[in-house]
Amino acid sequence: MSKVRSNKIRKSARGQECTVRIQGVCNFNPETTVLAHVGKDRGMSLKCDDSFAVYACSDCHDWIDGRGMVMDEGTRAVYLLDALERTQSLLIEQGLLEVK
Template identity: 35%
Template sequence: MPSRVDGSPIVIAVEPRRENSALREFAKDQPCMLQVPGHCNHNKATTVGCHSNWAEHGKGKGRKADDHYMVWGCSGCHSWLDQHGATQEEKRSAFNAALVRQVAEYKKSLRCKSLPARFSTAIKWALLQLNIDKRLDELEEMAVEAGLLAPMHLPESFRSPFPVHKTST
């Protein structure tokens, strides 16, 4: 542990990892969102939650990214993301595109009446975390532009169930 000249330890505050075991469990048997050409095996039986490998998503030395920065990925794509010799730029691009698809799938899943409550709660948690991180609007907009979600035209009086965090200027 780093210390000061006087020998007292330097305490470095680390934000706790945002985890949701139901969200990770929900990945099982889902379609691959990474869809990496030449690597995707399209086998839902091998799908797991693939976490981001970038610090802005909570990744650190010996620390996985926060669970809301996780996408469904088959074993082939997961291996490509974590171990293949592709450039970081290629991996980041594929992950970001998959995150857009993931948000669209979460939104579609919430419309499923047979979705178990624990998964519905987990999806709402993930969307709330993305909203807190000020990423949800952008990801939803990209999903609409990609034709993955239908645009919503809501009345001005509509209030989102997600709290809006305003920053002071």
């Protein structure tokens, strides 16, 4: 079980490197990075828990939200799982996500 500090997690995205890093999509610009929700219960105006979110540049965020390059679901899942793992590791290091 995890304890999440949501507001701090959202703010922590500012200035971070993109953890999604989609080839041919990512702009690698930390000035555009936001917290992008990737959990099951997400969509326009619907957000899952912040522990199921990744640091995404503006272009990767557009891709996550379905705007841009289309790819098969298996490849999409690999990118998102890798990004979630990288983001959660950073959040744990920052003390923003506590794993018990």
